[in-house]
Amino acid sequence: MADPLRAGAPETQPLRLANVTKRFGTHTAVEDVSLDLRSGEFLCLLGPSGCGKSTLLRLIAGFETPTSGSIGLDGRDLAGLPPHRRPVNMMFQSYALFPHMSVARNIAYGLKGLGLSRAATAERVEGLLRLVRLDGFADRRPDRLSGGQRQRVALARALAREPRVLLLDEPLGALDRSLREETQAELRALQRRLATSFVVVTHDPSEAMTMADRIGVMDRGRLMQVGAAAELYERPANRFVAGLLGDVNLIEGRLGADAAGPTRTVETGLGPIRASAGAALGPGDAVVVALRPERIRLADESGEGLAGRVIEVTFLGDRIRRLIRMEDGTVLRASGPGGGPDWPVGADVRLGFAPASAVVLPA
Amino acid sequence: MTPRSARPLRALVRLPPLLWLGAFFLVPFAITLKISLSEPATAMPPYLPVLDWAGGVEGWSSFLEALHFTNFETLAGDALYRDAALASLALALTATAILIAIGTPVAYAMARASARWQPILVALVVVPFWTSFLIRVYAWIAILKPEGLLNAGLLRLGLIGAPLEILNTQVAVLIGLTYAYLPFMVLPLYAVMSRLDPVLREAASDLGASPTRVFWSVTLPLAAPGLVAGALLCFIPMVGEFIIPDLLGGSETLMLGRVLWGEFFSNRDWPLASAVAVLMLLIVVGPVILFREAETRRGEAAR
Amino acid sequence: MSGTNRIALILGLGFLYAPILVLVAYSFNASALVTVWGGFSTRWYGVLLADRPLIEAAWVSLRVALLASLIATILGTLAALALERHGRFAGRGLFTGLVYAPMVMPEVITGLSLLLLFVGIGLDRGIATIVVAHATFGTGFVAVVAAARLRGLDRALEEAAADLGAGPARVFWSITLPLLAPALGAGFLLAFTLSLDDLVIASFVSGPGSTTLPMRLYSQVRLGVNPEINAASTLLIGAVSLLVLTASWLTGRGTGEGGKDDGKEAGKAGGTGHAPA
Numbered sequence: 005m006a007d008p009l010r011a012g013a014p015e016t017q018p019l020r021l022a023n024v025t026k027r028f029g030t031h032t033a034v035e036d037v038s039l040d041l042r043s044g045e046f047l048c049l050l051g052p053s054g055c056g057k058s059t060l061l062r063l064i065a066g067f068e069t070p071t072s073g074s075i076g077l078d079g080r081d082l083a084g085l086p087p088h089r090r091p092v093n094m095m096f097q098s099y100a101l102f103p104h105m106s107v108a109r110n111i112a113y114g115l116k117g118l119g120l121s122r123a124a125t126a127e128r129v130e131g132l133l134r135l136v137r138l139d140g141f142a143d144r145r146p147d148r149l150s151g152g153q154r155q156r157v158a159l160a161r162a163l164a165r166e167p168r169v170l171l172l173d174e175p176l177g178a179l180d181r182s183l184r185e186e187t188q189a190e191l192r193a194l195q196r197r198l199a200t201s202f203v204v205v206t207h208d209p210s211e212a213m214t215m216a217d218r219i220g221v222m223d224r225g226r227l228m229q230v231g232a233a234a235e236l237y238e239r240p241a242n243r244f245v246a247g248l249l250g251d252v253n254l255i256e257g258r259l260g261a262d263a264a265g266p267t268r269t270v271e272t273g274l275g276p277i278r279a280s281a282g283a284a285l286g287p288g289d290a291v292v293v294a295l296r297p298e299r300i301r302l303a304d305e306s307g308e309g310l311a312g313r314v315i316e317v318t319f320l321g322d323r324i325r326r327l328i329r330m331e332d333g334t335v336l337r338a339s340g341p342g343g344g345p346d347w348p349v350g351a352d353v354r355l356g357f358a359p360a361s362a363v364v365l366p367a
Numbered sequence: 368m369t370p371r372s373a374r375p376l377r378a379l380v381r382l383p384p385l386l387w388l389g390a391f392f393l394v395p396f397a398i399t400l401k402i403s404l405s406e407p408a409t410a411m412p413p414y415l416p417v418l419d420w421a422g423g424v425e426g427w428s429s430f431l432e433a434l435h436f437t438n439f440e441t442l443a444g445d446a447l448y449r450d451a452a453l454a455s456l457a458l459a460l461t462a463t464a465i466l467i468a469i470g471t472p473v474a475y476a477m478a479r480a481s482a483r484w485q486p487i488l489v490a491l492v493v494v495p496f497w498t499s500f501l502i503r504v505y506a507w508i509a510i511l512k513p514e515g516l517l518n519a520g521l522l523r524l525g526l527i528g529a530p531l532e533i534l535n536t537q538v539a540v541l542i543g544l545t546y547a548y549l550p551f552m553v554l555p556l557y558a559v560m561s562r563l564d565p566v567l568r569e570a571a572s573d574l575g576a577s578p579t580r581v582f583w584s585v586t587l588p589l590a591a592p593g594l595v596a597g598a599l600l601c602f603i604p605m606v607g608e609f610i611i612p613d614l615l616g617g618s619e620t621l622m623l624g625r626v627l628w629g630e631f632f633s634n635r636d637w638p639l640a641s642a643v644a645v646l647m648l649l650i651v652v653g654p655v656i657l658f659r660e661a662e663t664r665r666g667e668a669a670r
Numbered sequence: 671m672s673g674t675n676r677i678a679l680i681l682g683l684g685f686l687y688a689p690i691l692v693l694v695a696y697s698f699n700a701s702a703l704v705t706v707w708g709g710f711s712t713r714w715y716g717v718l719l720a721d722r723p724l725i726e727a728a729w730v731s732l733r734v735a736l737l738a739s740l741i742a743t744i745l746g747t748l749a750a751l752a753l754e755r756h757g758r759f760a761g762r763g764l765f766t767g768l769v770y771a772p773m774v775m776p777e778v779i780t781g782l783s784l785l786l787l788f789v790g791i792g793l794d795r796g797i798a799t800i801v802v803a804h805a806t807f808g809t810g811f812v813a814v815v816a817a818a819r820l821r822g823l824d825r826a827l828e829e830a831a832a833d834l835g836a837g838p839a840r841v842f843w844s845i846t847l848p849l850l851a852p853a854l855g856a857g858f859l860l861a862f863t864l865s866l867d868d869l870v871i872a873s874f875v876s877g878p879g880s881t882t883l884p885m886r887l888y889s890q891v892r893l894g895v896n897p898e899i900n901a902a903s904t905l906l907i908g909a910v911s912l913l914v915l916t917a918s919w920l921t922g923r924g925t926g927e928g929g930k931d932d933g934k935e936a937g938k939a940g941g942t943g944h945a946p947a
Contacts, residue, residue, distance in 0.1 A: 067829055087832040088841075094833045100826035104848045113844075114834030165835060376838065377756055381765065384749040384809060388768040391806040395783035398790055473682035476675035488679065490914065495686045497860075497910050499867050501884050501891070502903040506689035509696065509895045516692060549686060578672075600774060607776020609870050614891065624778045624870075631782060631874070641786065644779045651776065659770045 018043055018168045018201050019064065019092075024073035026059055033059040035225040036073070041169065044199040046192065048212035050248065051222035057205045058097075060222070061171045064203070065094045077168060093167035097174040099158035101146035107133070107157050108142035114165045132160040135194070152183050159191075163198070172204040176211065188214045209249050213237075221245045237296075243365050246294040253300075253336045255293040256367065259285055267359040273332040274310050281364035290367040297325065299361040300338035302353050304345070309356035312336070314347050328353065396648070403641035404434040414638050438642035451621040452646065458537065458612075458622065459605040462544035463598050469545065470552030470597060475586065477553070478560035485561065489554075496550035504543055504614050511539050511615070535617025543611040548604075552597040559593030560586065592661065599658040603651045623647050690907060697900035714901040724902065727886035731866055734797055734882060738804035739861035743854055745805065746812025746861070751846075753813065754820040773810040780807065781874030788875060795877030803875045804868060808861030815860060819853035820846075859913050 019041035026034040034056045041047055049057040062068045064075060066087035075082045082090060093114070102110050111129045120128065133139050136156035146154060155175065162170055175191065176184045192215045195202050206212050212219045213233040220230040221244070229241040233249070240246035243254055257272030259281070268281045270293050279293045303309060315335070316327040325339040326347065338355065347353050405414040442448045477488045495503065510516045511534040518530040533539050563586065571581045587594075609624035616622070623643060631640040697715075701708025718724065749769045752759075759765075772780065784803050788795060827849070831841045869884035876882065890899055 065829075065833055067832075086837075087829070088835045088837050090833075094830070096826040096830055098824055098826050100824060100830035102827060102831070102845060113831065113836070116840075117835055161830075161834065377752075377759070380748050381752040381756065381759070384745045384752070384769065384813075385761075385765060387745055388772070388806065388809065391784060391787070391802055392768060392772055392780075395780075395787040398786045399779075399783040402786055469682065469685075472674075472678035476678040476682075479672075479675050480679070488683075491683055492686065494911055494914050495690065497863050497914050498690065498907050499884070499903065499910070501867070501869050501887060502693065502899075502906060503689060505887075505891050505895075505899065505903070506693040508891075509692060510689060512895075546685065546689065549682070553682070603774040604776050607778050609778055610888075624776060627778045627782065628870075637786070640782055644782050647776060647779055651774075655771055655774060656767075658774055659767055663766060 017041060018078055019203070020076045021060075021064075022074045022076070024060070024063060024070045024075060026056075026063055026068060027071045032225050034063065034070075037222075037225075037227045038073075039220060039227060039230065041201050041203065042217075044201055046195050046202045046215060046217045047204070048216035048219045049203065049205045049222055050209060050212040050219050051207065053207055055222040056225040057222045058173055061094065061173055061203065061205050064092060064169070065171055066090045091165075091167055092169045092171060093162040093165055094171040095158050095162040095173065095175055097177055099146075099154050099178070101154055101157055101161075103146055105146075106142065107138065107144050107146065107149070110146065110157060111161045111164055114161065118165065128164065132164055135163070136160045151179055152187065155179060155187065159194075163200070167200065169201045169203060172202060174205055174207070176206075184211070185214075191215060213249070221248060238361075239363060240294060240365065243292055243294065246363070246365065251297050251337060251339075253295045253297060255295065255334065255336075257291055257293060259287055259289045259291050259364065261287040268364065270364060273334055274330050277362065278359040279362035279364045280360050285364065285366065291364050292367050294363045294365055295336075295357060296361065297337040297339040298323070299357050300336065300340075301356045302326070302338055302340065302345075302347060303356060305352040305354065307354040307356075309354035312353055312355055314349055314351045314353060317347075317349055328355065330355075399641045399644050401434075402638055403438055403645045404436065405638045405641075406435070406437060407636050407638050413635055438639050439646075441639065442642055442646060447621065448626065448643070448646075451623050451626045452650070454537075454621060455606050455608075455623040455647075456650065458540055458544065459602050459608075462541055462548065462605055463602045465541065465545050466548055466552040466601050467594065467598060470549060470556055471587075471594070473549075474553045474556035474560055474590075474593075475582070477557045478563070489557065492550050492553050492557075496554070500547060501610060503547060504610050507539070507543055507546065507615060508534065511542070534615060535619070537616065537620055539615040539617075540612050540620050540622075543615045544605055544608065547611060548601040551600045555596040555600065556590060556593040559590045563589050596658070596661050599654050599661065603654050603658065606651055607647050623650075693900050694904045694907065697897065697904040699897060699900075702897060714897045715905075717898050718901045718905075721898065723881075724883070724886055727881050727883045730797065730880055731883040734800045734804060734872075735862045735865035737801045738865045739808055739858050741801070741805035742808030742812050742861040743858045745809040746857055747816050747850070747854060749809060749813040750816035750820055754817050769810050769813050771810075772807040773814070775807075777868070777870035778874075781871040784871070785874040795875055796880045799875040799877070800872050800880060800882065803871050804861075804865040807871070808864060811860045811864060812854070812857035815857040816850060816853050819850055823849055859916065863910060863913055 017040045019039075021037055021039040024034055024037045025032065037056075037060060049060060051057050059068060063070055064082075066082065066085060066089075070083075077091060102113065105113070108129050111132050112125055115125050115128060129142070130139075133142060136159055138153060138156055138160070141149070141153065141157075146157065149157065155178070159175070162172075176187050179187060188211060191202075191204075204212075204215065216233065218230055218232055219236055221228045221236065223244050229236060229245050231239075236245055237249050240249070246252045246254070255270075255272050255274065255277065257270040257277065260269035260271055260276065262269050266280055267278050270277045270279055270281075270291060272293065277293055279295075281291075285291060301309075305311075310330060312328040312330045314326050315329050318325045319342070320339075322341070323339050324342050325337060328336050328338055330336060336355065402414055407414055473492075477485065477492070480488055508515070512518075513530040513532065513534070515534070517533070518527070521527045522530065533542075567585055567589070568581050571585045572578070576584060607624040607627075608622060609628050612620045612622040612625050613628070616625075623646070627640050627643040627647070630636045630643060698710050698712065699706075699708055700711035700713060749765075752765065753769065756762075781803070784799075784806070785795075788799050793799060823846075828841050828845055831845045832838075836844065867884060868882070869888050872882045873885055873888075876885065887899060887902060890896055
C-alpha cells in the first residue's frame, strides 16, 4: 500500500492480509496467510473443521490478535483497533441474537453512535427488515422466530452499519438442507445487490462452489489455494484441494525427463501417462496425476488406451460410475452419463483421457 | 478476547471483591492465628500481648517474645479437647457416609424422573435447604424427646415397651446432621447425574449389563465429581457444626464447634477459642482445597 | 419411573418434610403441651405478634439482610466476572480460594475471626458488623450463581455487540448485565435468606441492641420446645417458600440462546452452598 494513489481507493482491495500467523500456545491455528479481497467480491473460505478458517475470520473482526503479520483495510492497518472500532461486521454461526431485545432493537443495536436521528434509525431498520423480507416482525423476540428467520435477522443486523466487509461464519450451518439451498441463492443475490464484499466461512464444498466468486481453500492453518471454483476444480494446486472439490483419481508416479512444456510424461504403474504440469517440478520428482472420473473416456477392448476390467457398476441417476481394475492392480473410478454403451461387470475396456484434463501435482 | 487496552479496567473489576474478602476473611484468620498464641487476660480485649503498632521493630520483637504455645499444649494435653476433636471427625465422617448412602438413590431417582417432574423435585429439595437451619434442627426436638412423637408412635404400635433415649445422644446428632445436610448432598449429585447422556445407560444395557451393573459401572463413576463435591460440601461445615450438637446432643456430645463456642462465650477464654479455631482449620484446610479444586474443575467441565 | 426410584423419592422427600410439617401442625395446637393435641387454634400467633423483643429482632434481621445482600450482590457479580471472563491473572488461585472458601468454612471460625478483627481495629459491634460479616459469606454464593449463568451465556453475544460498535462499557450494560439479571436476582435472594438465617456468625459479631431474629429464637429454643416458636417458624417457612418460588421463577425466565440450562444451573448453584445456621 505504498502507492499514494491507491491508498484510500476502496475499489481495489478493501481487505489485505499479509503473512498473518496466529498461534495459541504451541498450536498454530493460522499460518502465514496472505490474501487480497477484491471490492464487491464474494469470497468463501473453505476447509474442514479446525483448519483455521474461523480463526481467520475472528482475526479480521478483531476478536483475536495476530501473532505476526498484518491486516489492512482500505490501506489502513487494523492492528490495535478493537472490534467495536473496525468497519467490518460479522454474522455469527450461532447468530448471537440478543435474546432480551426485539428484532428491531437487535437490528438497531449497531446504529447507535453513528449520529443518526431517531427517525433515520427507524427508517434504516425498516429498510433492512424489508431487505431480508421480515417486515412485520419488528417487535418479535428472537426466541419466537424460526431458524431461517433468525438467520435473516442476524444478517440484517450485521448489514446495518453498512460494513466495508461482511464476515459470515457458517451462515447457513444451522439451517436444514432444503432451506440451505434456497438461502444460498438468496445470499448470493443480496450480495450482488449491495456490492458489499463478503467473506464466508464454510465447510461445505458445494455451498462454496454455488455462492463464491473465489474460494480460498484452507487446511491445517494454511491457505492452500485461492481461485474461482472452476479453476480450483480443473487446476488444483495439490492433492488436498483436488480431493476437496469432488471425486478424483490419484495415480502415483515419477516425472519423466522430457523438457518442460504444457504436457509432460509421468512414469506410473499404468505405464507412461501424458498430463499437464506446472514448471515447479523437475524430472524424477515423485508426483501424483489427478484425474477426474468424468474425464475418463471408455472404449471397447479393441479400442485405443490403457487396458482394464470393470469390477463394479453403480447407477447414480444422472450418471453411471464404474470401478475399473487396471493391469497393475490399480483401481480407477470412471463416470459418465447413462445411455452409452453398456460395459457390465467383467467387461474388458480401454481407458483414455486428454492430457490437458490430467494434472500433475506434487506427491 | 479483549484487546489490551481493556486490561487496567479488568483489574478494577477484581479489586473490590479482592479487598473486601482479603480484609474480612483473610486478615481475620491471621489475627486468629496470632491470638491463639496469646494468653488470656481480664482486660478488653481479653488477651495478652497486644501488639503495639507504634513500637516499631522493638515493639514487634517484644511482642513476638511474649507469644507462646500454651493454648496448643492445653489442647493436646487435655482429654476433653482431644475427645471433642475425635468426636467431631467421627460424627462428620459417619454422617457423610450416611448422606452418600441416602443421597445417591434420591438424586438418581430425581435424575431419572420425567422432564416435567424434575424441576418440581428440585424445588422440593431446595425449599428445606432455604428454610431456617435453626428451625429445622429445632423441629427434631419435638420428635426425638422421650415423650416425643417418635416414641409415642413406636409405643402405640407396641414396638417398644419403654420410651427410647434418643435426644441428647450422638444418635440424635447423627440424625440431625443427616437431615440438615441432605440437600447439600442431593443437589450437586443430581446436577451431575441429570447431565449424563441417557444413551450411555442404553448402550450399557444393550451390551448386556443389568440395571444394577449399569448403575455401578456407568452412572456412578460418571457422577463421581458430584459425589466428591457433595461429600466435601457436607463434611467441612459438619466438622465445625455448633447448632446440631448444641440442641440435639445434650451435654455429653462435645464437638469442636461447641467447645469453641463454650470457651468463647462461657469461659471468655479468647486465646483458647482461637486455638480451637486454628485446630479446626487444620482439619478442614485439606478438604477446603480439594473443594476449591473440584469447583474449578466442575466450572471448566461445564464450559 | 421404576418402583425403587419412586420409593427412594418418597422416603427421601418424606424425611425432608416430616419434621417441617410437624412443626407447622403444632403451631396451630391449642394446647401449650407440644405433644398433646388440644384442638385447632391460632392463639400462638397472637402471642407471637405481642412479643415485642421478637418483632424488634425480626426488624434488625431484615435490615441486616437487605444491606448485606446488596453488598454481596455487587461484590459477587464482580467476582463472577473476574472468575469467568478474565482468564488467567496474577493471584487467580488466591482469588478463587477467597471467593469459594467462605461458603464452606465452619461458621464458628468465620464468626470468631471476624469478631477478633473488629475488636482489634476497635470497631463497635452492632448492625454494621453483622452486615459486613454476612456480606462476606454472601459474596461467594452470589458469585457461584452468577458465574454459572455467565458460563451458560454464549460468548458470541458479547462479541456480536462489540462487533456492532459497542465499547466495553456499553457491552456490559446493554448485554451482559440484562442477561445476568435473573441470576443476580436469585443470588440476591440466596444471600438475603442466608443472612436472615444466620445464628452463629451473628452471635459472635453482634453487639448490645443488635439481636437478630435467629439469636432471639435460639435463646428461647434452648429452653425447650415452645408453641410460640412453632408459630414463628411457620411464618418463616412460609416466607422462605415464597422467596424460593420467586427465585425459581426469576431463573426460569432466562430466555433465548444460552438460557436453556438455567434451571439446572440454578439448582446446581443452590446446591453448592452451605446454609449457615
